[in-house]
Amino acid sequence: MKKIMIALMLSAMAPTAFAVTTIKAEVNGMVCAFCAKGIEKKLKALPEGQGAFVDLKSRVVALQLKDGKDVSDESFNKVIQDAGYSVSKIERVNQSLTEIQAQVAKAGGK
Secondary structure (H helix, E strand, O other), X not given: OHHHHHHHHHXXXXXXXXXXXXXXXXXXXXXXXXHHHHHHHXXXXXXXXXXXXXXXXXXXXXXXXXXXXXXXXHHHHHHXXXXXXXXXXXXXXXXXXXXXXXXXXXXXXX
16 A cells, blocks of 8 residues: 555656756857847746846856746747847756756866
């Protein structure tokens, strides 16, 4: 009986444990801090977003989603394109903005 209860609890937790929390992309065309701030401002304006991170040097752009919310790849791409840039790679990750910032900083230090 205990094994069944544990299995049920784990299966109930699984969808949240693996939920996508952030859309992470590589963006082409950013050449200055003004470019990066413009993209960050547009992403922060999305009602589904909880926060945004843009790193000019690595060309990484990330939008952390609110719990239970999502933005389609097409909508995300449109925001970037409307700002005058293009997305070269997009992925959905289960990472916080803090984790992505640390990852970018570590890669930049190599």
